[in-house]
Amino acid sequence: MPDLLLELFSEEIPARMQRRAAEDLKKLVTDALVERGFVYEGAQAFATPRRLTLNIVGLPVKGQDVREERKGPRVGAPEAAVQGFLKGAGLTSLDQAKIETDPKKGEFYVAIIEKPGLPTQDVLAEILPQIIKTFPWPKSMRSGxxxxxxxxxxxxxxxxxxVCTFGPETEEPEVVRFQVDGIVAGDITYGHRFMAPGPIRVKRFDDYVVALERAKVVLDADRRKDIILHDAKDLAFAQGLELVEDEGLLEEVAGLVEWPVVLMGSFDETFLGIPPEVIRTTIRANQKCFVLRDPRTDKLANKFLLTSNLIAKDGGKTIVGGNERxxxxxxxxxxxxxxxxxxxxLEDRLEKLKSIVFHEKLGTQYERVERIAALAKELAPIVGAEPALAERAARLAKADLVTEMVGEFPELQGLMGRYYATLQGEDLSVAAAIEEHYKPLGPSDRVPTDPVSVAVALADKIDTLVGFWAIDEKPTGSKDPYALRRAALGVIRLALENDFRLGLADVFVRHLSKDTIEFKTKFVDTPEGLSAGEKFATFPERMKASISEDLLSFFADRLKVYLRDQGARHDLIDAVFALEGQDDLLMIVRRVEALGRFLDTEDGTNLLAGFRRAANILRIEEKKDGKAYDGEPNRELIHERGLPEEKVLFEVLEAASRHAREHVSKEDFEGAMKALAELRPAVDAFFDKVTVNAEDPALRENRLKLLNAIREATRSVADFSRIEG
Amino acid sequence: MTSEPAHMNPARSFQGLILTLQRYWAEQGCVIMQPYDMEMGAGTFHPATTLRALGPKPWRAAYVQPSRRPKDGRYGENPNRLQHYYQFQVILKPNPPNIQDLYVKSLEAIGIDTGIHDIRFVEDDWESPTLGAWGLGWECWCDGMEVSQFTYFQQVAGFEVAPVAGELTYGLERLAMYLQGVESIYDLNFNGLEGDKKVTYGDVFLQAEQEYSRHNFEYADTEMLFRHFRDAEAACRKYLEDGEPKPGSNDSRHLMALPAYDQCIKASHVFNLLDARGVISVTERQSYILRVRELAKACGAAWLKTEGGGASA
Incomplete structure (x- = not known):
């Protein structure tokens, strides 16, 4: 079976786009072939800085033949209809058509149209130019x-x-004839830009790879990575050093060379007084070089590794010299x-934060720091931090944004603040908090545990969320330019992993009341008639509550996502969230956990069954009667005329509800569930012996109210109606 | 090349480097122009690039452009930074298919042997908010050092560049430092001579760097500059309006695109000076950039209505 070789040779493709482009090329071509009925045995795509290459093996020589029958007019139909039929079917006379008989329609003409499958090459020549012309580059350009x-x-x-060739292994493959913007597909490629720039005639993938290798091009990016990594480790080892591995850099560097040659350079030892992260960032970001570590001291060595694209005639001396410079x-x-x-x-830098706008409607970084400091101080006791330290850390947390170093390397924000804070003799937890308050930066990032760090990290995120909610800039769909989802997840992880309680609603409303938040939102134009420049302090309470409520429901969604990822049942989360006033993350999670465990017990399963039975009857009867039975059952009526099981249930319900509420108020959800389990024998007996739909309407109503009381009792721990399965 | 006297060797002489590049690009059919006689932030502002990039007419030019970045002044104390430096600018429209090879050969012409130097094209897309321009291209690296910018212009002054022009910009001082092997700009040998005939870059420019740094950061008359900005903006608009074809005339071409564009260049430089003096706030900054861009766009539109821009009567 024939193979396809396609190479798109260009000027240097940005490293970050290469891998994706190769995958896109493979998918687009194979999809287009499959869509036209072509099957293949395998496909592989490759990228170097100068080429995208696709190899598809085991394609058929031609497409499948298609046979189509087309019904025509009846025999003896008007001439016009006959001519139309002949034309449409591509026939010259009726002799070429068959006549068939149908009991209803009588005799009519049928044309048999046979389309032989097109040669694969022709199909390729049709689809490839289209794919090339509409290729999904993240950024593209015209030229020439x-x-x-x-x-x-x-x-x-x-x-x-x-390059585009097609043919079986045993024969000379043929060039697939097509052109794109005057570039005619052929069988000529080119080697390394400097070491083998001449044209190379290729046949198929096997000789192509060999020819490229000879022309100093390693086609496969993963092989280039292996070579770089292997050579880098060898060079390091020879000096008694260790490579500081960096997968992102390795991937990028492999996209910058067709023929990797790793070389070692060095720098003056006096530079080692600079923090190692700075050295690494500088060398990595600007020079795309690896740094090395001395395994004996675990400190950086004054050496670096560069990956050149050349086997230099002087052994690399000039290249190393230039890079060292x-x-x-x-x-x-x-x-x-x-x-x-x-x-x-650091404190003397705060003034400068006044000139950095955080967000047009939320003021400057300086104002933001004021807010975060106030909030961190407020939250400190909750997370067990010294309020003065939390406030100090928050105040200094953004000061490094106006240092020279962070100006040059924004990715060092926080870390530099920590260094400078330590050097100026700040408390070590203050210094640590300056670095850690940005954390966690995602689902897998480390969560700070030092209470001061936790306080500032929480304050930073809550201020961001409350601020953007206040100015109505919420994430929509896939758009989340201020990473608000990440901020909410950060708050969730901080609370849960550090095991502290926090009533969010209260925190939100109080933060909205701080007069340091400048208020220039679109709410200004609402009929409430607030004038521009008025502060949050003048925000109507009602509006604060609605912002807070909306933000809480955002947290509910984020928490659901988080808990689902942890393997919790989403219906149990819903069952807890359906209760009023759930704003304490830790309590919500505890409740979900307790509910899960309870439902795994026999008591739990039975209680759930009893609840459902009660709820079903109620639903049907309430619908029938068009009214809700949500009042208290009549105690006297039960005592006077009720059945014993009814009486028992009534008593037990009262006791169990009370116990459950007591446990809930002590946040003992386990206990609350056990208290509910007390209901079970009474509920079972009630359903066993008592007819709910009694003849006597008063009894019936009272019994329905009893069922409602069961439903209500369970609501002290969760909304059982949300539980599935 | 071997017949060149030693003091013209680009590896020994700053002016030798310039002359070699000029000669090389002259051989590629470029018009060798002289610097534009106005203060500007980069060679791209020269009308030979900005305006000539627009319109259908082929164009090839090369020139040195003194470039002023008031904020980059360091009072002559930083060995790598200057508020006034030289760019060598090449523009080829349409970009020939072998423009990368031409560039590599220019490096060979100035003595960079591609058998021992590692030349690389590293992604770097270019955008000039003030010019309403963007393009895709690379930073060109030689042994890990950025020695040129290479851009395929896609848009200038808000207009599609068609045909696409290729722009090459060499940072001459940095390139010369590497070729000459010196660690400070001021130590560059300017004229390639030795002994008491040797003139260094410092001899030529150190005093200017010190004086202009003072000027840019401390003394530039901001009130006057604000006025100049407004004046340049108004003059640009006026010349654009005055240059519009007269009603009833059978010539529909614009008559003063170039003088109007000069005022746009002026406004841009005055803005840079004000920015260096620190009197423009973050929010204002954006609006000044937009104002200059509006001028650039209007000038581009006027240029397209001139003969140079491809318009006929």
């Missing part, structure tokens, strides 16, 4: 003289040439920043 034409090719960078200049800058930054205390 052809760029004036309407519908000119857009490629990631100028496309230079195309740049690294030296970069580290000199970093050293200068590091030393300059230490001359100004």
């Amino acid at each position: 003289a052809a760029s004036t034409e309407p519908g000119a090719l857009r490629w990631v960078r100028p496309l230079q040439s195309i 740049v690294v030296r200049a970069r580290l000199s800058d970093a050293k200068f920043f590091w030393e300059t930054d230490q001359k100004t205390k």
Whole structure:
């Protein structure tokens, strides 16, 4: 079976786009083939900085033949109808049509249209230009003289040439004939830009890979990565050092070279006085080099590894020299920043935060820091932190944004603040909180545990959420530009993993009342008639409550997602959330857990069954009567005329509800569930002996009210109607 | 090349580097222009790039452009940063299919042997908010150092560039430092001579860096500059209006796109000075950039109505 080789050779493709582009190419071509009825045995795609390559093996020589019968007019139909039929079916005379008989329609003509399957090559020649012209690059461009034409090719960078061959292993493959914007597909590729730039004629994938290898191109990105990693480790080992591995950098570097050659450079030891994260970030971000560690001291070594794209005639001496020069200049800058930054205390930088706008409607970073500091102080006792320390940490938390170092390397925010805070003699938890208050940055990021860090981290996130909710900038669909979902998840993880209680609603409303939040929202124009510039303090209470409620329901959704990921049953979460006033994350989770355990017991299963029976009867009767039976049952009536089981249930219900409520108020959900379990024998007996729909309407109503009391009793722990299964 | 005298060697002489690049690009059919006689932030602002990139007419030019970045002044104390430096600018419209090879050969022409130097094209997309322009391209690396910017212009002054123009910008000082192997810009050998005939970059520019840093950060007359900004903006608009084809005339071309564009360049530089003086707040900053962009767009539109922009009577 024949194979397809396709290579799209271009100027340098951005490293970050290569892998995805190769996958897209494979998917687009194979999908288009499958859609046209072609099956294949396998497909592989590759990318280098200068080429996307696709190899599809085991394609048929041609597509499947198609036979179609087309019904025509009846025999003896008017000439016009006959002509139309002949034309449509591609026949020249009626002799070529069959005549068939149908009991209803009589005799009529049928044309047999046989379409032989097209040669695969022709189909490829049709689909490939389309795919190339509509390729989903994240960013694409026109180029050259052809760029004036309407519908000119857009490629990631100028496309230079195309190889496209098709044929069986045993024969000379043929070039698939097509062209895109004047670039004619052929069988010529090119090697490494500097080491083997000449044209190379290729036949199929096997010889193509070998020819490229000879022309100093390693086609497979994973192989390039292996080579880099292996050589890097070897070079490090030879110096008694260890490579500081960095998968992201490795992936990027493999996308910058066709023929990786790893070389080692060094820098002056005096630079090692700079924090190691800074050295690594500088060398990584600007130079795309790896750093090395001394395994004996676990500290960075004054060496780095670069990946060049050349087997240099001088063994790499010049390349290393050039890179060392740049690294030296970069580290000199970093050293200068590091030393300059230490001359100004963090608290003296706060003034500068006034000129950094956090958000047009939410004021400057300075105002934000004021809010976070107030909130952190407020939250400190809840998480067991010293309020003064939490406030201090919050006040300094954003100061490093205006340091030279963070200005140059924004990704070092927090970390630099910690270094500078430590150097200026701040309490160690204050210093730690400056770094950790950004955490957790996602579902797998570490959650801080130091109480001061926790207080500031919570304050930072809650301020963000409350602020954006107040100005009505909430995430919608896939759009979440301020990472508010992440912030909410952060609050959830902080509370749950550190095991503290926090009534969110109260915190939200109080934060909305702080007069440090500038209020320039669209609410200004609402009929409530607040004038611009009025502060949150003047926010009507009603509006505060509705913002807080809306934000809580956002937390409910995030918590559901979080708990589902932890394997909790979503119906149990719903059952708890359906209760009023659930705003304490830890309590919600405890309740869900207790409910889950309870339902696993026999008591739980039976109580749930009893609840359902009660709820079903009520639903039917309430619907029939068009009224709800939600009042208290009549005690006298039960005593006077009730059955013994009815009396017992009434008593037990009262006791069990009371016990359950008592346990809930002590947050002992386990106990509350056990108290509810007391109901079970009485409920079972009631259903066994008592006819709910009694003849006497007064008795009937009272019994329905008893059923309602069962429903109500369970609501002290959860809304049982939400439980599935 | 071997016949060049030693003091013209681009690896020894700053002016030798410039002259070599000029000669090389002249051989590729470029018009070798002289710097534009106005203060500007980058060679891209030169009308030979900004305006000539627009319209259907082919165009090839190369020139040195003194570039002023008032904020980058360091009083002559930083070995790598200047508020006034040279860019070597090449524009080829339409970009020829072998433009990358042409670029690599230009590096060879100035003495960079691709057999021992690691040349790389690393993704770097270019965007100029003030010019309403963007393009895709690379930073060109030599042994880990960025030595040029390479851009395929897609849009300028808010208009599609068709045909696409290729723009190359060499940072001359940085390139020369690498070629000459010096650690400070001020130590660059400017004229390639030795002994008492040697003139360094510092001899030529150190005093200027010190004086202009003072000016840019401390003394530039901000009141005057604000006025100049408004004046340039108003003049630009006026010239654009005055240059519009007269009603009833059978020539529909614009008559003053270039003088109007000069005022746009001026407004942009005045803005940069005000920015360096720290008198423009974060929020205002955006609005100034937008105002300059509006001028650039209007000038681009006017240019497209001139002969140079491809319009006929």
